Amino acid sequence: MSPTAPGTSQKPALPPWLAHALRAQRGPVPWAAVARGALAGGPLLLAAVLADRAFLGVVAAIAAMLAGINDRPGSRRTSVRRIGVPALAGAVGLLVGTYAGQHLGAVALTLVLTGLGLVGGGISAVGPVASATGTQLLVTSAVGAGMPLPDPGWRSVPAFLAGAGWLLTLRLVLPTPGARTGDSRHVSRIDSRLDFRFDGERAAVADVYDAVAALLEAAGTAHAVARRAALTAALDLAQDALAGPRLRRYASSAAERRLHAQYAAALPLGEAATALAWAEQAVPERAVEGPRRLAAAVRGDTLAGPLPAPARTAPALRALDDALLHAAEAFDRGRGRDLHTRRRSVASLARTVLGAGGREYALRAGLCFGASAAVAQALHHGHWHAHQHWYWLPATAVFLVKPDLGPLVSRVLCRAAGTVVGALLFAGFAAVLPRPEGLVALVAVCGALVPVAARHFAAQTTVVTVLVLALVMAGGEPQASVGRIGETLLACAIVLVVGHLPVPGQWGGGIRARIEAADAAAHAYLAHVLGGSDDRATRWTLRREAYRTLAEARAAIALAAAELPALARHSAGADEVAAVLERLVDTTTACAVHLDDTGRLTPRHAGRLAGLRDELVMRRGRVGRSRTLAR
Structure with missing residues (x-):
């Protein structure tokens, strides 16, 4: 045991699994996403209630909620893929689950859902968008099988797509609060009325230049390693921001070419900055100032202007000077190489799905999803439930089995705590709110809170629990908070057991x-x-x-x-x-x-x-x- 200095106390460190459960993300409030969340599920549910189609409104609002969970910071072009691809998978899952639930017995239905779990788990290993795609495929198949709607199954799919499409439309159309519309001195170069469409791309590329400046500033210090990692993260975000489909192929082509050129010009700058950091060589302040001015030019959509040049006394400094000159020329010309695309072949994606990571994730997701569906059906047919539908247990297991949401025990603790708090909060709301207008208002408020609550899994679970319970009650099901708590705890137990089971091959x-x-x-x-x-x-x-x-x-x-x-x-x-x-x-x-x-x-x-x-x-x-x- 190491000695402790007199008069000092040493706090015991929390175990990593508990520390992760208590950690929350930081950052500014995403007000634009908050506004979109408020305008998504609530209005859709209200319109359906007024049209006497409450159940279809519930389906549309569930789709809007899932799309809101995927509505993360970034460019509009990436939101097409980040929201749209999972929504299409969700529609497929809803259709399969609905018809399987109507026409198959319990054993056959469990086998079908287990197979879907294998598929959803395998594709989730590819990346974040694929993970969201697998999640929606499984969640909606559980909802379709365990919450059969009074309308024909084919009607629920258009309602689901309409809900997700409505939020995606809001993401593409509504401007971001505070987004700049370009410098008035350069209105002839761009259409400032459309400039807000590229605020996400512009912010991402500007952050790259800021990260280059921060790395140059830290060269020769102990902070260089962390700053280089921050530069990698900024480049990853910018690469993703520019990788989506074009929004307006002709009218916006000049603006897009300019952003591509600015991103490409940052790559040699990052290379030179990394070489200087590797050499542990301090950089003069005038060399740091150049990337900062380029970042300001990207944000303001202006010309780069004169840039201070570093002394050309070493290979890395000469590379930095050449990169600054190249960047200034690229900014002035507004065109350059298109280097944003991450090249991943179909064969490499297949290797990821079928590889060790994909197989392990697929097995655990399939076992959890199939086991939770079987248990839920057994409880339902045994009349242990106080409500009609059994989708909650397998849907909860889907979120719990996802490793990209955090360590296993952290996910379980956060999900259990969030469900308990959310169910108790909804029980209180249900006792005092008028129906259906109070429930519609509650759905709108929760939709607005989803982007903020996404910073912590327990907070997100709390908000989603209140939202889903409000939707289910608006659809005609009685209040069942206690049953939801019990099913969540049961799902936690299933996932904990399956998560620690050995699988064929090696662990990890x-x-x-x-x-x-x-x-x-x-x-x-x-x-x-x-x-x-x-x-x-x-x-x-x-x-x-x-x-x-x-x-x-x-x-x-x-x-x-x-x-x-x-x-x-x-x-x-x-x-x-x-x-x-x-x-x-x-x-x-x-x-x-x-x-x-x-x-x-x-x-x-x-x-x-x-x-x-x-x-x-x-x-x-x-x-x-x-x-x-x-x-």
């Missing part, structure tokens, strides 16, 4: 898959740089993929490390491997900049590459031995 398949992808991307980048190719566009694309896969691996490893010790031990050592890969990619970037300037590597560069390769082999060997012992 998702972590292994992320590390292997990062390793492959890092070595592809290294091979290109050492191969002497002059194709810088390909080099920047490979560099982006290397850093992006590393960031994804780091995020997965951080979540796995916050699990209970019985699960966390299976990812032991993975973080050290990712750290070595990160240093390898940083060193490769420094080598690329130096080769551009001199055509040869210094002994320091070559020695660092050789040392990192040896360390990577050693770390991977240790991880393999520790996993063998863990099994």
Whole structure:
């Protein structure tokens, strides 16, 4: 036990799984998303009630709620995919679940839902949009099977698509509060009335230049590693923001070309800044000022103007000066290379779904979804329920089994606490609110709170619980808060058991898959740089993929490390491997900049590459031995 200095007290650290459950995201209130949430489910439900089609209004409002959960910060173009693709999967799940629930017996229905769980779990391993797609597929299939509507099944699908489409329309049409409409001196260059359509893209690209400036400022200090990670995150967001479909192919083409050129011009700047940070070389303030002015030009949609040039005393500083000059020219011309697309082939996506991570996630999702559906039907047919429908239990299990929402125990604790609080709150509201107008108002308020509550899983669960219970009561079902609490706790128990069951193959398949992808991307980048190719566009694309896969691996490893010790031990050592890969990619970037300037590597560069390769082999060997012992 280490001695403690007199007069000081040492607070015991919380275990990682509990600390994660208590941690919440920070940031400004997304007022635009709040407004969209208020205008989505409530008005849809009101219109349906007035038309005497309350059940269809419930379906539309559920779709709007799910779309609101996926309505995250970013550009309008990415919202088309982020909201639209899961909504289409949700419509398919609703149709399959409705007809399967009407025409199949309990055993056959359970098998069908288990199969859907396998499919939804497997595709969820691909990425965030795929994860939301798998979630909606399973949730709506549970709702369709366990909450049969009085209208024919084919009518519920258009209602669901209308609800999701309504929120997506609001996302595309409504301007963002506070968005700039361009500099009046350059109205001839852009149509300022349409400029708000690109506020998300513009903010994302500007954040990249700010992140470059922050990294340059931290070069030679202990903050450089964190600032380089922040630059990677900013580049990832900008890459996603520019990767969606065009909103107006002809009228907005000039604005889009300008944003693509500005993003492409940031890549050599980030490369030079990373090389300076690797060299632990302090950068003069005048060199930091250039990216800051470029960030301001992106936000104001203005010309770059004169930029202060750094002294050209070292290869990395000369690369920074050349990158600033290239950026100024790209800003003035308003066109450049289109480098935003992340190239992922169908074959690579299939390998992800069918790989170790996809198989493990698919098995756990299928088991949880199928088991919870079977238990829910048994309770329903045994008349243990105080309400008519049994969808709550499997739908809850879907959210609980998702690893991208946090560690398993953290998800369970947050879901249980949020459901209890939400059910109790709704019981109080149901006792005093008039019907149906009070329930419609409650749905509108909860829809507005969903974007804010998304910062913490327990808060989001509380709001969604109140919203769904209000919708169900508006559809004619009696108040059943106590039953929802019991079903949620039962779903928590099922997911905890399944989450700790051994699966065929090794534990931690998702972590292994992320590390292997990062390793492959890092070595592809290294091979290109050492191969002497002059194709810088390909080099920047490979560099982006290397850093992006590393960031994804780091995020997965951080979540796995916050699990209970019985699960966390299976990812032991993975973080050290990712750290070595990160240093390898940083060193490769420094080598690329130096080769551009001199055509040869210094002994320091070559020695660092050789040392990192040896360390990577050693770390991977240790991880393999520790996993063998863990099994």
